[in-house]
Each structure stands twice: as C-alpha cells, then as structure tokens.
Amino acid sequence: MTKAMYPTPMLDQLESGPWPSFVTGLKRLAEDKDYVVDLLGQLELSYKTRKGYWKGGTVGVYGYGGGVIPRFTEAKDADNKPLFPNAAEFHTLRVMPPAGMHYNTDILRKMTDIWEKHGSGLIAFHGQSGDIMFQGATSEGVQPAFDAINELGFDLGGAGPAVRTSMSCVGAARCEQSCYDEATAHRTVINSFLDDIHRPSLPYKFKFKFSGCPNDCMNSIQRADMAVIGTWRDNIRTDEALARKWFAKHGMNELVNDVVARCPTKAIRLKELGELEPGDSVSTVAVSDTHGLEIDNHDCVRCMHCINVMTGALAPGKDKGATILVGGKRTLKIGDLMGTVVVPFMKLETDEDRAKLVELGQQVIDFFAENALEHERTGEMIERIGIVNFLDAIGIEVDPSMVSSPRTNPYVRMDGWDEEVAKINARKQVA
Amino acid sequence: MSQPQMRRAVESGVPDNRQFLHPLLIKNYGNWKYHDRPRPGVLHHVSHSGDEVWTVRAGTQRQMDVHTIRRLCDIADKYAESHVRFTIRSNIEFMVSSFDKVGPLIAELEAKGFPVGGTGNSVSMISHTQGWLHCDIPGTDASCAVKALMDELVDEFRNEQMPNRVHMSTSCCEINCGGQADIAIIIQHTKPPKINHDLVANVCERPTVVARCPVAAIRPALVNGKPSLEVDEKKCICCGACYPPCPPMQINDPEHSKFAIWVGGKNSNARAKPTFMKMVAAGIPNNPPRWPEVSEVVKRILRVYKADARAWERMSDWIERIGWPRFFEKTELPFTKYLVDDWRGARANLNASTHIRF
Ligand code: SF4
Ligand code: SF4
Ligand code: SF4
Ligand code: SF4
Numbered sequence: 001m002t003k004a005m006y007p008t009p010m011l012d013q014l015e016s017g018p019w020p021s022f023v024t025g026l027k028r029l030a031e032d033k034d035y036v037v038d039l040l041g042q043l044e045l046s047y048k049t050r051k052g053y054w055k056g057g058t059v060g061v062y063g064y065g066g067g068v069i070p071r072f073t074e075a076k077d078a079d080n081k082p083l084f085p086n087a088a089e090f091h092t093l094r095v096m097p098p099a100g101m102h103y104n105t106d107i108l109r110k111m112t113d114i115w116e117k118h119g120s121g122l123i124a125f126h127g128q129s130g131d132i133m134f135q136g137a138t139s140e141g142v143q144p145a146f147d148a149i150n151e152l153g154f155d156l157g158g159a160g161p162a163v164r165t166s167m168s169c170v171g172a173a174r175c176e177q178s179c180y181d182e183a184t185a186h187r188t189v190i191n192s193f194l195d196d197i198h199r200p201s202l203p204y205k206f207k208f209k210f211s212g213c214p215n216d217c218m219n220s221i222q223r224a225d226m227a228v229i230g231t232w233r234d235n236i237r238t239d240e241a242l243a244r245k246w247f248a249k250h251g252m253n254e255l256v257n258d259v260v261a262r263c264p265t266k267a268i269r270l271k272e273l274g275e276l277e278p279g280d281s282v283s284t285v286a287v288s289d290t291h292g293l294e295i296d297n298h299d300c301v302r303c304m305h306c307i308n309v310m311t312g313a314l315a316p317g318k319d320k321g322a323t324i325l326v327g328g329k330r331t332l333k334i335g336d337l338m339g340t341v342v343v344p345f346m347k348l349e350t351d352e353d354r355a356k357l358v359e360l361g362q363q364v365i366d367f368f369a370e371n372a373l374e375h376e377r378t379g380e381m382i383e384r385i386g387i388v389n390f391l392d393a394i395g396i397e398v399d400p401s402m403v404s405s406p407r408t409n410p411y412v413r414m415d416g417w418d419e420e421v422a423k424i425n426a427r428k429q430v431a
Numbered sequence: 432m433s434q435p436q437m438r439r440a441v442e443s444g445v446p447d448n449r450q451f452l453h454p455l456l457i458k459n460y461g462n463w464k465y466h467d468r469p470r471p472g473v474l475h476h477v478s479h480s481g482d483e484v485w486t487v488r489a490g491t492q493r494q495m496d497v498h499t500i501r502r503l504c505d506i507a508d509k510y511a512e513s514h515v516r517f518t519i520r521s522n523i524e525f526m527v528s529s530f531d532k533v534g535p536l537i538a539e540l541e542a543k544g545f546p547v548g549g550t551g552n553s554v555s556m557i558s559h560t561q562g563w564l565h566c567d568i569p570g571t572d573a574s575c576a577v578k579a580l581m582d583e584l585v586d587e588f589r590n591e592q593m594p595n596r597v598h599m600s601t602s603c604c605e606i607n608c609g610g611q612a613d614i615a616i617i618i619q620h621t622k623p624p625k626i627n628h629d630l631v632a633n634v635c636e637r638p639t640v641v642a643r644c645p646v647a648a649i650r651p652a653l654v655n656g657k658p659s660l661e662v663d664e665k666k667c668i669c670c671g672a673c674y675p676p677c678p679p680m681q682i683n684d685p686e687h688s689k690f691a692i693w694v695g696g697k698n699s700n701a702r703a704k705p706t707f708m709k710m711v712a713a714g715i716p717n718n719p720p721r722w723p724e725v726s727e728v729v730k731r732i733l734r735v736y737k738a739d740a741r742a743w744e745r746m747s748d749w750i751e752r753i754g755w756p757r758f759f760e761k762t763e764l765p766f767t768k769y770l771v772d773d774w775r776g777a778r779a780n781l782n783a784s785t786h787i788r789f
Binding site: 099102124181194215313374 | 438440446448451452453484490493494496498499515518519545546560565566567568570579608609610611639642672685698699702703705717721741774775776
C-alpha cells in the first residue's frame with residue numbers, strides 16, 4: 001500500500017551494529033506509512049548535504065498556546081514544491097510524563113495505538129525536557145492525537161516562553177537515598193502552574209526539576225531555573241551489620257582510599273573502636289572488631305559520596321527536606337550558570353510544606369515575569385540585578401550558606417550596615 | 432480552520448504516577464534501605480520491610496517506533512510483571528519481584544537486540560537531542576550520531592569497568608540541549624552566519640535579533656536598498672544565537688561547522704561541587720553517517736581515563752588530580768590558544784598560583 005522507498009545508502013549504514021537502530025524502526029514504520037517513507041527521504045538528504053530542512057511555524061491544539069513543536073519542510077524544488085510531500089509537516093506533541101517516568105504496558109500500548117493512527121508512529125522516551133515526544137504529525141493529525149492522548153489522562157507540556165515540563169528522579173519509589181516525596185512535590189508544583197505551561201507569556205522558559213538527594217540524578221542544578229534537591233539536617237544514619245559486610249568485602253585500603261580520603265570536607269575519620277567519640281552531631285559505626293568510622297556531621301556537606309560507596313551502611317539522616325537553588329541554565333546568552341542556593345533547607349513532608357514550595361515558585365516566577373528582559377533566563381536576570389536584590393524582592397534573608405565566600409572587594413556602598421546589623425539582632429531576640 | 436465542536440482540553444497536568452508504579456514500589460515507597468548490583472545492568476533494592484526488587488536496565492534507541500515499544504511491552508508482559516520505567520538517559524528499566532526472573536528477562540532483551548547494562552561505573556546511554564530528524568536549527572544529527580557511538584561503546588555499556596560512571600551527551604548546536612557531561616560532543620561553528628539579505632526584512636524581527644547576540648556584533652543595515660542586518664565578522668564568535676530568531680542568518684555550514692569535545696562536567700554533588708565541562712578538542716569534522724573522527728577522540732579520552740583514574744574518580748576528579756598538562760599529554764590532544772578562556776569571568780580559569788605539576 002505504500003510508495004517505494006527512496007534509496008538511503010547513508011542511513012542504511014546505521015542499521016548494522018549492536019545498538020538498537022532507530023533507522024530500522026523508521027523503515028518498519030515506512031512499510032505501512034508513506035509519511036515515513038518521505039521522512040526517511042528527507043533525512044537521507046540531510047545526511048548527504050549536512051543540512052537541516054525543518055522550519056517552525058504555528059500549530060497548536062484548541063485552547064492551548066503551546067506544547068506542539070511545529071515543523072514544515074524546507075526541502076523544496078525550484079517551484080517551491082516539497083521534495084518529500086508526504087512528510088511536508090512533521091509536528092511534535094510534547095506530553096508530560098508521570099513523575100519518575102513509570103508506565104505499565106497497558107498505557108504504553110494505548111499510546112502506541114494512538115500514535116500509529118494519528119501520527120508517524122515514532123515516539124521518543126523522553127526529550128531532554130522530560131516530555132514524551134510524539135514525533136511526527138500533520139497539522140490535521142495534531143488535534144485528534146492530542147484529544148486521544150488527553151483522554152488517557154495525559155496533558156501537553158510547555159514550549160516557548162513558558163513554564164516547562166518537569167522531571168523528577170525515581171526517588172522514594174525505588175531509591176534509598178530519597179529525601180522527600182519527589183513525585184508528589186513534582187506533581188503538586190507543576191500542576192499549580194498549568195496556565196503558565198499551556199499559555200506561554202513569560203520572558204523566556206522556566207524549568208523546575210526535582211532530585212531526591214544531592215546526587216541530583218535529574219541534573220537539576222545545571223538545567224533548572226528552580227532546582228529542588230533533597231538533603232537532610234541531622235546525622236548520617238549508620239547500620240553496623242551492613243558496614244561490617246561492606247568492610248569484609250572491600251577491606252582497609254578501599255575504606256581509606258575510596259571513602260575516608262574522598263570526603264571533600266574531611267568530615268570522616270577512621271579510628272580504633274576504643275577511640276570513637278560519639279556525640280550529638282557525630283555518627284559512629286564499627287566496620288570490624290578493631291576499627292570504626294566517625295563522622296562529624298557539622299562538617300559534612302551532604303555530598304553523598306560516602307553514602308554512595310557504602311550504601312545502607314551509611315544513609316541520609318531522618319530530618320529530611322530539600323535545598324532550593326535558582327538560576328541554572330545552559331550557555332546562551334551569557335554562558336553556563338549553575339543554580340545557586342536561595343533556600344538552604346525546607347521541609348517537604350506535608351501538603352503545607354509543599355504549598356510553601358509552590359508559593360516560592362510563584363514568587364520567583366512573578367518576579368521573573370516582571371523583571372526579566374525578553375529571552376533572559378532567571379539566572380541571567382539575577383546576574384544582571386544581583387542576588388541580593390533578587391532575594392530582597394522575593395522576601396528571603398541572606399544566609400552564609402548562599403555564598404562560597406563573602407565578597408573579596410570593597411566596591412559596595414555600606415551606609416546601611418548598622419541598620420542591617422540591628423535587624424539581625426532584633427530577629428535573634430525574637431527567636 | 433473553523434472546526435465546529437472542538438473538544439475542550441482537560442488540563443490534567445502531570446498524571447499521578449501511582450497508577451503506573453510496580454506494586455512493590457508502591458508498597459515500599461519511601462522505605463528503601465539499600466541496593467547492590469548482582470551483575471552489570473541489574474539493581475537489587477532491599478526495603479526496610481524486607482521486600483526485594485530487581486531492576487534490569489537496557490538500552491534503547493530513544494526515538495522508538497511503535498513496533499519497538501510493543502516489543503518491549505511484550506517482554507515486560509511475559510517476563511517482567513508489566514511495569515517499566517525510563518531513565519533520564521532513555522534506558523528502559525524492568526522491575527521484577529524475584530531473582531529467578533532476572534536471567535530469562537536479560538536473555539530475552541539481549542536476544543531482541545536491547546543491550547543490558549548502563550548501571551554503576553559503566554558508560555551509560557548518551558543524552559541527546561533532535562538533530563536533522565526534527566529540530567529547526569541543527570548542524571548535525573542526534574539519534575544516529577549516538578547510535579554510531581554506542582555501537583562502539585556497547586562493551587563499556589554492558590560492563591562496569593570504568594573508574595566511576597561516565598555520562599555523555601551530544602548536541603547539534605551550541606544551545607547544547609544534551610547538557611553537561613563527563614564527555615560532551617557539541618557542534619562548534621567556525622564561520623559567521625551567511626545572510627540572505629532578501630529575506631531578512633520579511634522573516635526577522637530585527638531588534639530581537641540584534642538583542643540576541645552575546646557580543647553585540649549585529650546591527651541593522653540597508654543592503655541593496657532593503658532593510659537587513661549586518662554582522663561585524665571580527666567580533667562574531669559564531670555562536671549561532673542569531674539563527675533561530677532569524678533563519679536567513681544561516682550559521683550551519685556543511686564544511687565549517689565542526690565538532691568540539693568537552694570533558695569534566697558533573698551535576699552530582701558527590702565529592703567536589705558540581706562542575707562545568709571544559710573544551711578540550713575542536714575542529715573535528717561532521718561526517719555522517721558514522722562520524723568516525725568523533726568516535727576516535729572520544730574513545731581515546733575514555734581509554735586514558737579508564738587506565739589512569741582511580742576508583743570513584745569521575746572524569747573531573749581525575750583531571751583535578753593529574754592536572755591539565757598531563758591530561759593533554761596523556762590524551763595526545765593539542766592544547767591550543769583557543770582553549771584559553773576569554774569570556775566573562777575568564778580570570779577564574781587562569782592558574783593564580785605556583786601550583787604546577789612537573
Ligand atoms: S537523585 Fe538521589 S534520590 Fe533521586 S534517584 Fe538519584 S540517588 Fe536516588
Ligand atoms: S556525605 Fe558528608 S561525610 Fe560523606 S563524604 Fe560527603 S561530606 Fe563527607
Ligand atoms: S542542540 Fe540545538 S539543534 Fe540540537 S535539538 Fe537542541 S536546539 Fe536543536
Ligand atoms: S553567530 Fe552569534 S556572535 Fe555571530 S552574529 Fe550571530 S549571535 Fe552574534
């Protein structure tokens with residue numbers, strides 16, 4: 001029923017080899033769809049000329065201002081006719097995944113049926129923003145595809161100057177390092193900003209990401225305007241049975257070189273059992289009949305290294321919550337920025353805690369909406385106006401945990417100093 | 432466009448993931464105690480309740496046809512209790528409630544062409560982007576470049592023989608959707624945009640384009656009597672930022688758009704603070720369909736890292752120990768003047784000390 005394939009000598013070379021081939025997948029789709037025959041034709045042309053042939057445009061679904069990435073072909077002949085007419089439109093629907101990207105086969109099969117019917121049959125799990133990318137629909141196909149996906153209980157994500165789709169790590173569902181309920185926080189926050197997702201009207205994109213511990217499996221510090229990274233305030237927990245088991249397997253050299261010596265703040269010491277000094281802020285655990293570890297938790301920066309190496313033997317504490325960092329982004333326009341701390345610690349256990357997180361997000365987004373220049377990310381805006389002005393505006397007091405060091409130059413007007421000191425003293429008295 | 436009776440969207444947002452979670456994950460939610468890895472590609476999580484769950488991780492091509500997805504579903508139904516999840520690097524994970532199921536599941540996945548691995552200190556799947564398949568500004572492809580590279584690195588995916596985990600990314604323009612990574616492969620343009628002055632006035636919002644340039648190299652100009660834009664080519668750093676808002680300012684060049692390779696990006700807070708990646712190689716040609724020159728450099732860096740780094744050193748930790756002179760010496764990559772930072776804040780990247788390794 002389909003038209004003949006174009007010769008694709010370059011793409012064909014990507015069918016061999018041990019890694020799953022997406023070309024093989026496309027060819028299988030092309031057996032049933034002229035759409036994909038032409039898509040392969042255009043892709044082969046890109047391989048030959050080393051040029052891209054898509055341009056944007058405006059395509060959307062009823063009621064939303066974003067969530068669809070429109071693509072129209074620019075591979076055209078002298079009369080401006082598409083060279084690959086069946087694939088002249090190749091729009092993508094960005095669909096928000098469930099937290100942690102969990103699925104059952106029933107829902108996946110339903111998605112494939114919808115996309116086989118209304119789209120190209122190509123789905124990416126997942127795009128870099130976290131979306132399920134239903135890739136390749138004609139302008140006509142977009143609405144019915146969305147309607148069917150929406151009926152399954154899924155919704156479009158963000159595109160353009162909007163709050164974007166979010167991601168959260170597997171966290172509490174299957175990871176012992178989890179410091180808060182990532183999925184609930186993710187869902188609560190994002191579903192509070194649906195209007196800002198579906199109707200783009202911010203200066204530029206705004207991303208939240210949720211990682212359950214400082215391992216930051218979601219890369220949030222570097223990719224999110226607002227990163228929510230789990231941490232804890234009390235002492236590292238220990239489990240002697242697992243510590244002994246680890247030591248029996250790995251021995252003294254690994255304990256010294258891979259654990260103790262790699263602690264970035266030298267918070268861990270190896271001691272003879274009799275010399276361990278337990279205390280309020282100290283975690284101790286025997287690893288053998290002669291030796292044990294002693295961790296001064298005031299010195300620990302919650303980097304996760306020792307816990308990653310000796311998982312279970314060492315574990316995050318019980319007084320858990322999250323650190324909030326703001327302003328991470330990639331290169332354009334001023335260069336890469338990591339997020340920096342604006343809230344050293346907040347609890348995220350109850351609905352009330354999470355409401356505070358939503359409120360913080362709202363304040364940051366409101367300030368961003370009013371003060372960022374067009375196409376300026378939150379981090380760039382803060383760089384331009386200064387973090388102190390930003391904190392002032394969202395009503396957060398400075399804290400030494402927000403800096404790697406105090407200023408190293410005298411170029412600042414300081415005639416408000418006494419007033420600030422008085423404020424801090426007044427606050428201390430209330431507390 | 433006026434279709435009658437449009438369906439109103441249900442603004443349901445992020446769906447509740449509990450409906451898709453494996454029952455053991457629901458039962459032990461927030462109550463996991465530790466995990467270990469019985470073999471590469473398999474995670475074994477133990478709960479405080481005593482429950483155990485095994486996870487088998489396999490690589491996918493990310494951009495999957497519906498038939499591939501259904502094949503994965505068949506495997507999940509037959510061997511893995513019908514639940515899966517995806518990792519941030521597009522690996523698929525199958526959760527099972529007994530160790531007996533792990534072997535047959537692995538055998539089936541491998542037989543159907545899905546390599547099992549990507550756990551622990553392996554080279555995991557490469558985070559990547561859209562490329563020629565779908566983006567409007569790409570200088571190269573994404574999925575296929577990744578396929579070509581993963582074909583060569585599959586043994587490192589299947590095994591855990593690296594000093595620490597290796598995360599890689601590829602990006603088809605300097606926007607770098609692929610993100611920070613231990614090794615990142617990114618298009619680097621080397622010539623200023625070629626402007627089609629006939630189209631600028633119609634297609635581009637000129638003040639927006641002018642504002643987009645990070646070095647203020649663009650100014651409005653009249654060209655052949657038409658309002659257009661002009662680029663000060665001496666100032667231009669060939670970043671390509673003007674191209675998305677103004678497609679007539681073509682930055683991609685089949686010959687002069689090259690690859691650069693960056694190393695030492697790390698998002699995790701483990702040991703040192705998170706780090707940005709640093710450019711260590713450039714001028715690598717954009718040669719589809721298999722980009723052999725890129726693979727050559729990547730494999731060389733990986734080879735040296737694997738042989739030289741100590742246990743638990745990520746790429747950045749290793750370089751921190753051995754220093755940049757030794758890095759360039761060992762990898763035999765040329766250290767040219769273009770690798771010395773001159774962007775804002777560049778002084779922070781100079782050696783303000785006598786700390787020199789000889
Ligand atoms: S970020 Fe932490 S809690 Fe989340 S999956 Fe990674 S290690 Fe686990
Ligand atoms: S978690 Fe704390 S004690 Fe452990 S290595 Fe990191 S800083 Fe040191
Ligand atoms: S890296 Fe650039 S070209 Fe590639 S998908 Fe992202 S924006 Fe498009
Ligand atoms: S390529 Fe970059 S530096 Fe050059 S003119 Fe365009 S925006 Fe400016």
